[in-house]
Amino acid sequence: MRRLALIAVPYLWLLALFLVPFIIVLKISLSDYALSIPPYSPTLDLSTGWQGIKSFFGALDFENFTFLTTDDLYWKAYLSSVKIAVVATLCTLLVGYPIAYGMANAPDHWRPTLMMLVILPFWTSFLIRVYSWMGILSTEGYLNQLLIGMGLISEPLMILNTNTAVYIGIVYTYLPFMILPIYATLERMDASLLEAAEDLGCSRMQAFWLVTFPLSRNGIIAGCFLVFIPTIGEFVIPALLGGSDTLMIGKVLWEEFFNNRDWPVASAVAVILLLILIIPIILFQRNEQKQREAEG
Amino acid sequence: MSQTVFEPWNDPDAKPLIQFKGVTKRFGDFTAIDDQTFDIYEREFFALLGPSGCGKTTMMRMLAGFEAPTEGTIWLDGQDIAPIPPNKRAVNMMFQSYALFPHLSVWDNIAFGLKRDGLPRDAIGDRVAEMLKLTRLEKFAKRKPHQISGGQRQRVALARSLAKAPKLLLLDEPLGALDAKLRQDTQFELMDIQETTGTTFVIVTHDQEEAMTVASRVAVMDDGRIMQADTPANIYEMPNSVYVADFIGDVTILEGTATRSGNGYDITFAEGQPSLHAESEIALTDGSRAALAIRPEKVSISAERPEDKRNALQGKILDIAYLGNLSTYHVELPSGQIVKAQAANTRRLSRRSFTWEDEVWISWTDTAAVLLEA
DSSP, rough: HHHHHHHHHHHHHHHHIIHHHHHHHHHHTTTTEEEEESSOOOOOOGGGGGHHHHHHHHHHHHHHHHHHHHHHHHHHHHHHHHHHHHHHHHHHHHHHOOOOOHHHHHHGGGGGHHEEEEEEEGGGGGHHHHHHHHHHSTTSSSHHHHHHHSSSSSSSOOOOTTTHHHHHHHHHHHHHHHHHHHHHHHHHOHHHHHHHHTTTTTTTTIIIIIIIHHHTHHHHHHHHHHHHHHHTTTHHHHHOOOEEEEEEEEHHHIIIIIOOOOHHHHHHHHHHHHHHHHHHHHHHHHHHHHHHHHHH | OOOOOOOOOGTOOEEEEEEEEEEEEEEOTEEEEEEEEEEEETTTTTEEEOOOSSSHHHHHHHHHSSSSEEEEEETTEEEOOOTSSSGSSSEEHHHHTTOOHHHHHHHHHHHHHHHTTTTOOOHHHHHHHHHHHHOOOGGGSSSOOGOOOOHHHHHHHHHHTTOOSSSSEEESSSSSSHHHHHHHHHHHHHHHHHHOOOOOOEEEOOHHHHHHOOEEEEEEEEEEEEEEEEHHHHHSSSSSSHHHHHHSSSSSSEEEEEEEEEOOOOOOEESOOOOEEEEOOOOOOTTOOEEEEEEEGGGGEESOSSSSSSSEEEEEEEEEEEESSEEEEEEEEEOOOOOEEEEHHHHHHHGOOOTTTTTEEEEOTTSEEEEOOO
């Protein structure tokens, strides 16, 4: 009985904070657009009893999902989001791995400070930090002023409102999520493994690729998922830093909800997004579980 | 049939495999190795023995190439190894933590060094199979290190370090992580493997029993210096200093003044006690301080004064350490010193001849004790 109560806590949590909202969104996605408040029909009317429930379920259909397939905007937006997320994740890995490696090899007394520096940006609002990138990347921004001042370029670079700015924003924002899991695996690694590799004939470089890199694989996978999953649905960064040609599903979702006020289609977009995300989330969970088993 | 004794260190023509020439290693202000010169010969099983912090691990890491001497040179097979990086040395090391690659199978761990040498595939396969057979690991080739026991891991580490057929194998506390029973079995296995492969082994250990069992020569270290390097028997029977005598095995040290007498010296160690005689070849001036080291098993214990021995003292049993087959008696002399005497437990415990507080005589022969400069 006590065990049941203990298990019930996380399940109730899951039910209240994930399942119930999801069912509401799912229900809206199966409804029709209507000029009313709320802006969709049908709504469940229990006063008419069984007849009301029957007509409620009878009015639900997959019309909105069919609509998503008729307009190529949607699947292009999904595809483009996945593409941007993949590229951004790889960029974050390329930037994050050396930082994590440097931290793990730094002298012991430096590590807490370095860790602090990685986490520090979280102390300011995410929105403000993205805004400040607008100040850095705009044509009159600090970056262009600096580069022109140094005489490296004569015309300002157009970075803001391009996909490049979106990538910079994503890499900047999600970098700690990449660094921390990689750092955790590297820091735990036994230093004598590298000495053993060298002793057996490896150069430093070979030792890195044959020992350090494969042993940090779990950290890399964890970091990549932690960056990839939120990036797909990212809205703020493409909205603020991206241009008109930056197509991301988060932005489409926002426009459907707030500009078109078409809640049912927006909900259908959200449901599909969730289905797309479930695959990497399951893969991520399996990786975590395998890691726990291996450490047994 | 005459058996040739393996004692290259006594042969002036023998060419040493390793030579330390005036090697000093400092870490900042700390001197880890203090101006050491010594040789290790081919096929030797050489043990570096000492308490933690004595420099034995530093010595080994210099041989492996992970540390460079501050002064002096180390020669391997007639070649100064200072400029050779660890990955190019014909030296392999078995790490204390074993340092097995957790993401590779037992087979791949053993093949790791061979692959770096770019050997052809079947040559690698043959060599790995040979190593698996030598260490009796054939059944575990496909397992990962976390799927085998501690003893098996130890053997994988040994197989991996032997796979490249190094001129010299370094073993850093190789049996430290094993339990007592397994450790004993493994000691003999190590000796067998050393003999079969003919590789020169240098082992670092703080366990004197282990060093005495496996090694052809033991170097007892203290404070960055080798105090004595000799066969286990000589280290035990003929220690050259109080430190070595005290470090190896159980011993009673009696300090006193020496006076020349006969083939040795008479030692006066306490007021009111008879002087003790020990035969010795060391040169001491009359009246100088000396220390007498007596092993407990060479001291006999009796109720009456023995007639045949010149060294006899009376005392009271203070403590008895029961070791099963033996008992060690701590006998307190009237002057306060404690002398240890060991006797085999030939009778059952309940019929033991001596017990606490008994007045007894302890005695030893003229040659039993070792006289050392204090």
